[in-house]
Amino acid sequence: xxxxxxxxxxxxxxxxxxxxxxxxxxxxxxxxxxxxxxxxxxxxxxxxxxxxxxxxxxxxxxxxxxxxxxxxxxxxxxxxxxxxxxxxxxxxxxxxxxxxxxxxxxxxxxxxxxxxxxxxxxxxxxxxxxxxxxxxxxxxxxxxxxxxxxxxxxxxxxxxxxxxxxxxxxxxxxxxxxxxxxxxxxxxxxxxxxxxxxxxxxxxxxxxxxxxxxxxxxxxxxxxxxxxxxxxxxxxxxxxxxxxxxxxxxxxxxxxxxxxxxxxxxxxxxxxxxxxxxxxxxxxxxxxxxxxxxxxxxxxxxxxxxxxxxxxxxxxxxxxxxxxxxxxxxxxxxxxxxxxxxxxxxxxxxxxxxxxxxx
Amino acid sequence: xxxxxxxxxxxxxxxxxxxxxxxxxxxxxxxxxxxxxxxxxxxxxxxxxxxxxxxxxxxxxxxxxxxxxxxxxxxxxxxxxxxxxxxxxxxxxxxxxxxxxxxxxxxxxxxxxxxxxxxxxxxxxxxxxxxxxxxxxxxxxxxxxxxxxxxxxxxxxxxxxxxxxxxxxxxxxxxxxxxxxxxxxxxxxxxxxxxxxxxxxxxxxxxxxxxxxxxxxxxxxxxxxxxxxx
Numbered sequence: 001x002x003x004x005x006x007x008x009x010x011x012x013x014x015x016x017x018x019x020x021x022x023x024x025x026x027x028x029x030x031x032x033x034x035x036x037x038x039x040x041x042x043x044x045x046x047x048x049x050x051x052x053x054x055x056x057x058x059x060x061x062x063x064x065x066x067x068x069x070x071x072x073x074x075x076x077x078x079x080x081x082x083x084x085x086x087x088x089x090x091x092x093x094x095x096x097x098x099x100x101x102x103x104x105x106x107x108x109x110x111x112x113x114x115x116x117x118x119x120x121x122x123x124x125x126x127x128x129x130x131x132x133x134x135x136x137x138x139x140x141x142x143x144x145x146x147x148x149x150x151x152x153x154x155x156x157x158x159x160x161x162x163x164x165x166x167x168x169x170x171x172x173x174x175x176x177x178x179x180x181x182x183x184x185x186x187x188x189x190x191x192x193x194x195x196x197x198x199x200x201x202x203x204x205x206x207x208x209x210x211x212x213x214x215x216x217x218x219x220x221x222x223x224x225x226x227x228x229x230x231x232x233x234x235x236x237x238x239x240x241x242x243x244x245x246x247x248x249x250x251x252x253x254x255x256x257x258x259x260x261x262x263x264x265x266x267x268x269x270x271x272x273x274x275x276x277x278x279x280x281x282x283x284x285x286x287x288x289x290x291x292x293x294x295x296x297x298x299x300x301x302x303x304x305x306x307x308x309x310x311x312x313x314x315x316x317x318x319x320x321x322x323x324x325x326x327x328x329x330x331x332x333x334x335x336x337x338x339x340x341x342x343x344x345x346x347x348x349x350x351x352x353x354x355x356x357x358x359x
Numbered sequence: 360x361x362x363x364x365x366x367x368x369x370x371x372x373x374x375x376x377x378x379x380x381x382x383x384x385x386x387x388x389x390x391x392x393x394x395x396x397x398x399x400x401x402x403x404x405x406x407x408x409x410x411x412x413x414x415x416x417x418x419x420x421x422x423x424x425x426x427x428x429x430x431x432x433x434x435x436x437x438x439x440x441x442x443x444x445x446x447x448x449x450x451x452x453x454x455x456x457x458x459x460x461x462x463x464x465x466x467x468x469x470x471x472x473x474x475x476x477x478x479x480x481x482x483x484x485x486x487x488x489x490x491x492x493x494x495x496x497x498x499x500x501x502x503x504x505x506x507x508x509x510x511x512x513x514x515x516x517x518x519x520x521x522x523x524x525x526x527x528x529x530x531x532x533x534x535x536x537x538x539x540x541x542x543x544x545x546x547x548x549x550x551x552x553x554x555x556x557x558x559x560x561x562x563x564x565x566x567x568x569x570x571x572x573x574x575x576x577x578x579x580x581x582x583x584x585x586x587x588x589x
Contacts, residue, residue, distance in 0.1 A: 050482050076485040083486035089479045093501040102497075103487035152487050 003027070005060050005156075005188070009046045011053035018042050018053075018212040024205065026061040029182055029189040031203035031220075033196075033231070039212040040192045041086075044158050047190065048083050049076040060156060061188075080111070082149030082157040082187075087165045088141035090133040096144050097129040103152030111153050119147045122184060123177055139170030143177060150185070157189045163198060171198075178202050196236050200224065200280060200358060225327035227310040227318045232329065237318070238282035239328045240358065245275045254299075261324030265299045266355040278358040283318060285354040286330035290340055292349055300352040304328065306342055321350055328352075361557055367534045368542040369561070371450070375538060376518040379457035383465040383514050384507070391469035392499065409466050412459060421527025424456050428528060448530045453538070456524045464513040472506025473499065505577050512573045516566060 008021040018039040024030050032040045045051040047058060049065065052073060058066040065074045076083075082103075090099050100116060120126050123143045133141060142162055149157060162178075163171045175198070182189070182202060193199055199206065200220070207217040208229065216229060225239040226232060243259040253268045257277065264279070271277065293301065304321040312318050317337045319330045330350060342348070361369070394402060394409075412420060428447040429435045435445030446452040476499060484494045500507070522540045529536035531545070539558055546555035 048486060050485070076482070077488045077490055079486075080488070081486055083483065085479055085483065089477070089483045091480060091483070091498060091502075093498075093504070102484070102489075106488035106493075148487070 008057040010055040028204035030205040032192045034209035082154035084159040088145040261326035280356045283329035283331035288348045304350040306346040364533045372539040380514040387465045395473035417523025421524040453529045457518045465510045468509040472503045
């Protein structure tokens with residue numbers, strides 16, 4: 001019925017105003033993506049009820065949480081949310097176990113669906129229970145903070161750049177937990193990030209924010225295959241594709257996967273045949289040819305059609321290809337585009353040099 | 360040895376310090392919390408008033424209290440009109456004087472420790488279903504523990520050591536308003552050095568013991584659990 005998160009906030013910030021209005025899905029992981037200082041965190045705090053802008057409207061899956069017109073404001077403690085701060089913000093005077101149980105103890109009994117054991121297993125917290133927060137590493141703190149939010153039995157989980165304060169190693173340590181979380185709960189999550197890598201690993205839905213305005217939103221796959229958005233300029237830009245494992249080639253240590261547009265041979269994946277996976281084809285790994293190329297080291301060559309082209313900077317182009325109905329991005333130089341005479345509708349062969357497995 | 364009037368002075372002193380400190384903590388804690396969190400633009404005025412006893416000679420404070428609390432004073436007059444009696448030269452008068460005199464020693468450590476609490480810790484608690492009152496008792500007070508101990512100790516110790524204010528508004532009525540510091544002064548005045556020694560030594564030992572206990576309690580708690588920090 002009334003599913004979805006509908007909001008409208010006007011909040012003056014330093015230098016600009018947050019002026020955000022949107023309706024986003026009330027399930028799955030929605031990423032709020034934008035540069036530092038674009039207002040992502042402020043928007044998340046408005047949704048949590050930690051900010052109280054004078055003009056505000058917020059309805060979450062049929063519940064009205066904030067309506068400045070009628071003066072309705074449900075304070076954070078009555079919303080039943082989970083909030084993960086950038087730096088964890090654990091209670092320094094409580095041990096890990098008491099931190100984890102803080103929200104759980106305050107949850108009405110009939111709503112206590114999560115269990116300490118499950119959360120500890122999910123986040124690998126078994127050995128940390130008796131420690132003080134000051135004895136935890138950054139990554140451990142963040143795992144405890146996520147566990148504490150989950151044990152609050154939230155209707156909505158809000159995460160504010162939970163990995164931003166961590167170094168690369170600790171990021172790698174936590175991302176698998178986040179992916180696991182994604183698959184093992186059906187709590188809707190709003191995830192703030194400025195890191196494209198995190199984005200593609202965790203999000204289903206993407207909302208772009210720039211200087212306090214929401215500029216675009218849509219399903220992650222569609223958004224990542226658009227050529228008109230700033231993310232397509234990113235070094236790591238590239239389409240995300242759902243695929244299925246068809247066959248393993250033990251001799252050459254390769255795996256054959258199928259997607260709507262054809263088949264791809266990629267490095268061996270340690271999952272059974274038939275598994276659904278998400279793969280990513282970076283725009284920088286796709287080159288184009290007009291004729292089917294002769295003998296080449298590139299294993300994956302698929303016929304494609306040019307859909308859209310967009311110049312990025314002075315010398316480069318990002319091209320959106322259609323491979324059997326699936327959008328794929330390619331980045332080439334403007335000179336190549338000129339030489340091949342590419343324009344929307346051109347038939348080409350896409351040579352795919354590398355494919356990355358997402359999850 | 361101590362005479363019975365010395366023992367009475369000791370008892371009155373401890374009772375006075377305990378009562379004054381309890382009242383200060385009870386009302387000073389929410390007040391200090393408010394001072395630490397408010398964005399009221401005239402907050403500095405209240406902070407200046409709180410700090411006043413730090414710079415004012417105790418006799419000045421005592422003098423004004425005497426005027427105010429006496430039968431002709433505004434407070435004493437109202438009390439008399441209501442059928443009570445003025446509280447100058449009574450134990451209650453001493454309590455009022457001690458509270459004012461020790462106010463900054465209780466409020467300031469509390470305000471400092473409250474100001475140091477990260478606002479986000481309270482926000483985290485609010486997202487975890489804790490109401491404002493719940494947050495105060497389950498997060499603010501435990502985190503402010505060192506400040507509370509310091510405030511209580513300073514308030515108590517400072518009250519025990521006061522002289523000027525007590526002399527002005529309490530007078531020196533043995534068994535009623537005579538406190539230790541004044542009893543010692545009396546002994547010295549009348550050249551009873553042995554008596555003065557007994558009381559002074561007791562006060563010294565008592566103060567030292569209290570401080571030792573407080574500093575021991577305020578030490579960072581020993582690490583619990585078997586894990587080692589990375």
